[in-house]
Amino acid sequence: MIxxxxxxxxxxxxxxxxxxxESSNTRTDNPYFExxxxxxxxxxxxxxxDYLNNNEFLQTTSVxxxxxxxxxxxxxxxxxxxxxxxxxxxxxxxxIASIRGSLAEEIPVRKTAFTHEVALALYxxxxxxxxxxxxxxxxxxxxxxxxxxxxxxxxxxxxxxxxGADPISPNAIAKAKSxxxxxxxxxxxxxxxxxxxxxxxxxxxxxxxxxxxxxxxELEIExxxxxxxxxLYISVSEDRRKYEESKDNSLQDVYTAIARLxxxxxxx
Amino acid sequence: MVFxxxxxxxxxxxxxxxxxxxxxxxxxxxxxxxKLNGRPDREIxxxxxxxxxxxxxxxxxxxxxxxxxIARDPRSIGLEVVHDPIFPNxxxxxxxxxxxxxxxxxxxxxxxxxxxxxx
Numbered sequence: 001m002i003x004x005x006x007x008x009x010x011x012x013x014x015x016x017x018x019x020x021x022e023s024s025n026t027r028t029d030n031p032y033f034e035x036x037x038x039x040x041x042x043x044x045x046x047x048x049x050d051y052l053n054n055n056e057f058l059q060t061t062s063v064x065x066x067x068x069x070x071x072x073x074x075x076x077x078x079x080x081x082x083x084x085x086x087x088x089x090x091x092x093x094x095x096i097a098s099i100r101g102s103l104a105e106e107i108p109v110r111k112t113a114f115t116h117e118v119a120l121a122l123y124x125x126x127x128x129x130x131x132x133x134x135x136x137x138x139x140x141x142x143x144x145x146x147x148x149x150x151x152x153x154x155x156x157x158x159x160x161x162x163x164g165a166d167p168i169s170p171n172a173i174a175k176a177k178s179x180x181x182x183x184x185x186x187x188x189x190x191x192x193x194x195x196x197x198x199x200x201x202x203x204x205x206x207x208x209x210x211x212x213x214x215x216x217x218e219l220e221i222e223x224x225x226x227x228x229x230x231x232l233y234i235s236v237s238e239d240r241r242k243y244e245e246s247k248d249n250s251l252q253d254v255y256t257a258i259a260r261l262x263x264x265x266x267x268x
Numbered sequence: 269m270v271f272x273x274x275x276x277x278x279x280x281x282x283x284x285x286x287x288x289x290x291x292x293x294x295x296x297x298x299x300x301x302x303k304l305n306g307r308p309d310r311e312i313x314x315x316x317x318x319x320x321x322x323x324x325x326x327x328x329x330x331x332x333x334x335x336x337x338i339a340r341d342p343r344s345i346g347l348e349v350v351h352d353p354i355f356p357n358x359x360x361x362x363x364x365x366x367x368x369x370x371x372x373x374x375x376x377x378x379x380x381x382x383x384x385x386x387x
């Protein structure tokens with residue numbers, strides 16, 4: 001987490017920007033006031049969309065500095081998830097109190113309070129509380145289990161499917177591991193709460209398939225023996241499933257697809 | 269002598285033998301169950317259920333699982349379902365023909381009901 005924050009993330013892209021102009025107009029030098037104000041700022045998904053659509057930083061740096069975009073998306077998805085998950089004003093108040101108390105101990109309070117460090121710490125802490133409240137939401141593989149299953153695929157012999165399958169390529173396994181680790185780093189606990197890696201499947205040509213499930217969508221990531229990545233994104237509604245397929249994707253395409261999977265919670 | 273080739277009705281059930289690795293941890297099937305060498309299998313073998321049993325479908329592959337599809341399901345995504353008996357060994361043998369996209373494999377996997385887990 002801290003490593004990500006140590007990158008050059010400009011303050012113009014802070015999460016506080018969601019709140020609109022009143023956020024900056026009412027800032028003071030009192031960091032506690034700012035935190036409180038930030039939490040009490042109404043948060044809606046429309047604000048996130050407006051922010052994504054209008055923020056110059058996001059528009060111009062998504063290719064050159066993808067990690068910045070992922071970090072920001074992580075804030076946005078995370079906060080929207082958080083606020084939609086809270087079922088009453090009481091639980092919101094409890095959450096704010098708990099996080100504020102926790103921050104006083106965990107984060108050195110600085111006069112420039114509206115920083116990404118504070119924002120991400122708030123977000124992480126909030127997710128932690130939600131995780132404790134609703135652990136049963138998770139139904140996917142943990143990162144450790146997924147990596148172990150990938151290692152086990154190395155042991156599959158030739159013809160493991162009895163139809164002439166090839167052994168699984170070390171390239172495909174390495175690429176799959178890289179995708180899992182980097183996605184979980186980029187999206188943090190959202191991966192467990194909103195989107196689950198449901199399984200790691202061998203492919204008969206020696207490749208590997210990763211399958212992710214979100215609230216209203218699914219994603220199949222197919223990694224060929226030479227490491228090429230194919231994506232199959234499946235939008236799921238009550239009466240139909242819509243498929244979108246693409247080949248030769250970059251790691252950023254994978255991130256974008258996972259981000260879209262997270263977004264899918266707002267699609268129905 | 270050959271077997272009679274039957275007309276497969278929309279309501280007819282088909283059995284598909286599936287390798288253990290294609291059963292996911294969450295109890296569903298991977299789309300790979302309908303691929304051959306990593307690509308959509310253009311002629312997917314299945315057995316017409318009323319001419320066979322789960323045990324016969326698993327002949328020589330006792331550790332595999334079995335999934336069930338209703339003929340209407342592949343047809344609803346543009347695939348052809350035909351009876352293709354193999355004399356003298358498998359009168360029930362049938363084919364789901366025309367699969368060319370991963371999306372079709374995913375849709376078939378989604379619609380497959382698992383009737384026997386692999387062992």
